[in-house]
Amino acid sequence: MNSKPKPSDGSRVARSDVLASPNRLGVRLKLARQTKEMTLKNLAASAGCSESLLSKIENGKASPSLPMLHRLVEALGTNIGRMFEEVDGEEGIVFRAGQRPFITLDPLRQGEGITLERVIPYSVGHLLQCNIHHIDAGGSSAGPIQHVGEEVGYVVAGEVELIVDDLSFRLFEGDSFAFQSGRPHHYRNAGTGRASIFWVNTPPTF
Known part of the structure; x- marks a missing residue:
């Protein structure tokens, strides 16, 4: 039986990465x-x-x-x-491993190191938006950010610090979180290797 590469596999990101022009x-x-x-x-x-x-x-x-x-x-x-609108996959239902688009908002900016893997490529018909945030060692989101909506995340790999308002949380593989998007929030890789967060928010904002 063939094993599938994990979504957080850094080599997959390197091979499939499509930078946002x-x-x-x-x-x-x-x-x-x-x-x-x-x-x-x-x-x-x-x-x-x-x-x-x-x-x-x-x-x-x-x-x-x-x-x-x-x-x-x-x-x-x-x-x-x-x-960064993308074309949907098979009937807009299935998005194959290795074929999902990756975007990097600012690949030349120092110290960010974040790539978004589109779990659901953008479509006007979706009420949810879902990405896997791959964060290089030392990487962090620019922020804090506030917007309308609600979001939930699950740490797929690595160690992450999540800051919501003035609260700081150290999260590890298997930990999850949820909060209202109107609360100022940002995050960083708190470990020594690549971290990945499965992140869903509604309405779509990314």
Whole structure:
């Protein structure tokens, strides 16, 4: 009987990783801004960044941090999933191991080391959003982040520190968590190897 590689297998991530192109992200952000008839100045003010930085992001010359991307899509009335929209798998039901897309929001940024494996590729028909967050040793999410919704996670591998409000939790393989997304939250790899979290949230925000 053939054994299947674990989702947290670092070699699988290295082979299958599809980086989120800054050019593609920039084009989609610009299109969303123009559709909303917003100027660079207005969107930059809403997202709390400079016009020059926003221009660089739209032109693929810079990548936003995760908190900034949250603010941008919120101001645009959309979500992060639409910025990285993927085609569904077999009838939108089955997503094969090794064929799920991986995205990295900012592969050149030092100290983050987070890759999202899409368990459910983005679709307007989904009420849930589900990713496996693969976190390299020393990696951490930019944050804290707040948004509408609820989320639940399960530590598949490694050791993670989860911070919600001013509370810090050390989580290990097999531990789980749940909280309202409006509470400020972020996380980091607290171990020496790759960590992976199976993470579900609703409504879709990533």
